[in-house]
Amino acid sequence: MRNTSCVGKTAHVIGKEPGFVEVINVGKRFGMGTRVLEALTDLDLIIPAGDFVTIIGQSGCGKTTLLRLIAGLDHPSEGQIKVGGKLVQGTGWDRGMIFQEPRLFPWATVAHNVDLGLPDRGQDQQADQDRVMALLRLVGLEDFAIAYPGELSGGMAQRVALARALAGSPKVLLLDEPLGALDAVTRMRMQNELLRIWQTRALTMVAVTHDLDEAILLSTQIVVLSERPGTVRRVIPVDLPYPRDRTTLEFNVFRQELVGMLA
Amino acid sequence: MDKGGRTQKFQGFLRGIALPLLALICWGLATTQGFGGGILPTPKDVVTAFGRLLATKELQTHIQISLFRIGQGFFLATGLAIPIGILVASFPRFGQTVLPTLEFLRQIPPVAWIPVFILVLGIGEATKLAVIIYAAFFPILVNTILGMTQIDHRFWEVARLLQFSRRETLRELILPAAAPSLIAGLRLGLSNSWRALVAAEMLAAFSGLGYMIMAARSLVRMDEMFIGIAVIGVLGLLFDWGWKVLEKHLLCWQNRSCDR
Numbered sequence: 001m002r003n004t005s006c007v008g009k010t011a012h013v014i015g016k017e018p019g020f021v022e023v024i025n026v027g028k029r030f031g032m033g034t035r036v037l038e039a040l041t042d043l044d045l046i047i048p049a050g051d052f053v054t055i056i057g058q059s060g061c062g063k064t065t066l067l068r069l070i071a072g073l074d075h076p077s078e079g080q081i082k083v084g085g086k087l088v089q090g091t092g093w094d095r096g097m098i099f100q101e102p103r104l105f106p107w108a109t110v111a112h113n114v115d116l117g118l119p120d121r122g123q124d125q126q127a128d129q130d131r132v133m134a135l136l137r138l139v140g141l142e143d144f145a146i147a148y149p150g151e152l153s154g155g156m157a158q159r160v161a162l163a164r165a166l167a168g169s170p171k172v173l174l175l176d177e178p179l180g181a182l183d184a185v186t187r188m189r190m191q192n193e194l195l196r197i198w199q200t201r202a203l204t205m206v207a208v209t210h211d212l213d214e215a216i217l218l219s220t221q222i223v224v225l226s227e228r229p230g231t232v233r234r235v236i237p238v239d240l241p242y243p244r245d246r247t248t249l250e251f252n253v254f255r256q257e258l259v260g261m262l263a
Numbered sequence: 264m265d266k267g268g269r270t271q272k273f274q275g276f277l278r279g280i281a282l283p284l285l286a287l288i289c290w291g292l293a294t295t296q297g298f299g300g301g302i303l304p305t306p307k308d309v310v311t312a313f314g315r316l317l318a319t320k321e322l323q324t325h326i327q328i329s330l331f332r333i334g335q336g337f338f339l340a341t342g343l344a345i346p347i348g349i350l351v352a353s354f355p356r357f358g359q360t361v362l363p364t365l366e367f368l369r370q371i372p373p374v375a376w377i378p379v380f381i382l383v384l385g386i387g388e389a390t391k392l393a394v395i396i397y398a399a400f401f402p403i404l405v406n407t408i409l410g411m412t413q414i415d416h417r418f419w420e421v422a423r424l425l426q427f428s429r430r431e432t433l434r435e436l437i438l439p440a441a442a443p444s445l446i447a448g449l450r451l452g453l454s455n456s457w458r459a460l461v462a463a464e465m466l467a468a469f470s471g472l473g474y475m476i477m478a479a480r481s482l483v484r485m486d487e488m489f490i491g492i493a494v495i496g497v498l499g500l501l502f503d504w505g506w507k508v509l510e511k512h513l514l515c516w517q518n519r520s521c522d523r
């Protein structure tokens with residue numbers, strides 16, 4: 001079992017680990033014309049390095065906003081976010097993000113898209129190419145290196161986005177409903193792929209999902225956000241051993257409990 | 264391509280050349296049947312004159328000079344317009360400072376400046392260069408700005424996540440994303456400046472295709488005038504065709520036609 005309860009004394013000690021995420025009293029407001037929209041309020045969350053956290057909550061409660069704040073794409077209106085003990089003030093190689101849509105550059109080949117994710121690209125062409133091919137192999141797309149994104153299916157494109165995000169060797173990978181647009185079979189395959197990647201690399205995963213099964217299948221902890229303005233309503237550790245099987249009794253008992261807690 | 268597609272393409276080609284052929288026939292009939300008042304040359308006159316201009320290398324020289332001018336001026340205009348366009352699109356305050364003036368200047372046809380340019384720059388190459396740059400600058404500028412402002416904001420976020428340097432942002436995001444618009448602007452700029460150059464050569468030059476037409480006029484060589492006009496049109500078509508080829512190659516990702 002992974003360490004899931006890091007709030008308290010130990011948090012301070014391991015707070016310097018590169019994959020350790022602290023969201024401290026964070027609030028986020030958006031100006032909408034003359035109105036002010038409060039998206040997040042008093043949000044506290046500590047994610048231990050190496051955990052796989054899924055965030056669930058109603059549409060519009062601020063899940064995407066939270067991921068964007070951790071990624072450094074937006075700045076909190078209140079509070080602060082630290083990753084690996086360092087204050088987040090912008091984007092950085094220690095964090096990667098995958099969006100609901102792949103966001104690949106349509107004018108660049110698959111290999112070039114992944115290449116753009118390499119932090120020190122351009123120093124050694126051959127080494128870059130090898131790394132890109134290794135990443136494409138990781139997501140099972142080595143045969144599509146010279147394809148263009150317009151020639152890929154949605155699931156393939158999302159795998160390229162995954163490879164591109166992994167190219168930066170992030171310590172924290174932020175996933176905003178990355179499997180939301182996929183069919184059931186592709187989705188299951190991608191879930192296994194995500195698990196495999198998480199387990200073979202020293203990664204902290206923070207994923208948003210609307211799918212309870214997916215949350216139970218993947219995560220060490222499930223974070224439930226309240227309605228807007230979003231704040232942490234519950235943190236539910238998932239004490240099931242990996243690999244998980246959604247057909248087992250334990251799994252279904254856990255889901256029953258989870259549904260009960262959410263109702 | 265399948266057989267049906269090829270036949271269709273051929274039919275399209277036939278339709279396209281029907282009008283020019285018809286015009287040619289009418290012209291030939293009219294001039295040989297005594298219409299045109301003896302001023303209009305016959306097709307045969309024009310062909311003979313064409314042969315003569317080629318043999319004396321006169322035509323080639325004028326073409327070369329015009330092409331050199333357009334090449335030089337277009338290169339400079341591109342080098343000016345694209346960076347300024349990127350700056351205008353990137354820095355709103357810069358845009359607010361320069362756009363009203365540029366909008367004003369854009370309304371003025373480059374030909375209107377020729378007398379001013381002659382007075383200030385003389386009748387040398389500088390005047391022709393200035394006219395070309397003026398004519399090419401605005402279409403390129405406008406389309407650069409358009410292309411930049413149309414870049415999906417979500418791609419900018421990817422650029423931030425991937426820690427793009429300024430250079431990478433330009434090379435990997437701005438230029439390729441704005442390429443469709445950029446190419447449209449370059450194409451428009453070139454044809455604009457080509458037309459303006461001919462005008463400039465007619466008013467202020469001793470060489471080039473425009474001058475050739477004016478010189479033919481003063482000698483009342485109608486046949487040579489027609490040759491000058493035709494060559495200008497054909498070269499313009501070639502430019503456009505070049506852009507189409509370039510566009511097809513550079514923007515192949517848009518219609519999945521990249522050959523690998």
Ligand SMILES: Nc1ncnc2c1ncn2[C@@H]1O[C@H](COP(=O)(O)OP(=O)(O)OP(=O)(O)O)[C@@H](O)[C@H]1O
Pocket residue numbers: 030031032037038039057058059060061062063064065066228
């Ligand atoms: N850039 C923005 N400007 C103004 N309001 C915004 C902006 N981004 C998000 N919001 C608002 O903040 C709230 C939270 O949005 P967010 O996208 O984080 O929700 P979400 O939980 O991801 O929802 P969903 O499950 O539908 O993706 C919404 O009410 C949204 O309208």
Ligand SMILES: [Mg+2]
Pocket residue numbers: 063064065176
């Ligand atoms: Mg969202």
